[in-house]
Amino acid sequence: MARKQKAKRIERGLYRAGKTYLACATPPGSRTVRWKTIGEVGLMEARSRRDAWVVEVRSGGVQARGGRETVKEVALAWLEYVERLVEIGELRGRTLESYKTGVMLHLIPDYGHRRIRSLTTDDLVEWHRKQRAAGASVWTIRARWMAVRGVLAYAARHGMIAASPADKLLPRERPGAGEARQRFLSREEMDALLEHAGSAHALIATALFTGLRVMEVLALKWGDVDFTEGVIRARFQLSRQGKRVPLKTKAAKRDIVLMDALGKLLRRRRLAERYSTDSDFIFQSSTPRKPMTYKGLLNVFHRARDGAGLGDVTFHALRHTFASILIAQGRDVQFVSRQLGHTKTSTTWDTYVHLFDAQRHAKDARDQLETDYGGLLGGTSDG
Incomplete structure (x- = not known):
């Protein structure tokens, strides 16, 4: 008699014994795992059947029971689903962390004990009111709301509720995205920030005059800087786990102009560094050859910012400032x-349309003034 093979874990909810795939899932409110033999199929087909099995287990018999799952049970099941999306690369880890915060801190504490079917639109309106009363910003509330809405959509899709109450909210009752607050540094503020940067001078200067995102800055290695061509090649970003991972979109992988002054500053830094081969990080932590952490970057940036008296400036404002510099120089939206x-020029236009308009109107106004009235001053002279 053939010896039964032990199943090996492939990923969450999916195992393989020899050539045979198996799926497992736990019904809401139960600790008993239910298994299903998928058979000898390819990995993609196994994943598809696994997902179908998870849905069946989590929603099977729900309507007959009358939706007895609690908000907490459904929320945790939804987070497991989201974690699988992260594992297969369909969702970013940072998004998962945001969802976990919304669920664990802003949904379960107040509503976790409730039956999922008992939640109403009035409950969601009250949730929104409490968030505002607690002083949360529009964008913060919006991020938390995405998690709440995700849980309810999951419950509706799996038959735990007839429809999501979030879909029944009036437009004025839904947490809005708000308007992005863009902060641009003036030349005087740039000077003050760099003056107080201390050991972070090269880091802040790089962010300020390249427009790199924070995780792109942290992922930079010396091999990414082409001093001969005068460009910085952005190809990677740092993950929350401190790993250097490729940028996801074609547009994100780009060559950024490197002005001479910044190039000279980076050359001097490279000469002063002990570890400065092409494979070494430009901005390292206290541990040799390890990248500076996100927290470490914020610490040094906040010291420089507060020392310069610019308490309202975020690191992302340096990216906005770089964009404003290019626009003020007359660069077009494509550049x-x-x-x-x-990814889309429309994103750039929508974000900075007021700057493009101001630059264009200022030039048009100067030219028109010169055309219409320049002759009046042609014969004048100083003194």
């Missing part, structure tokens, strides 16, 4: 978009 790594 600015490529430098920032936007």
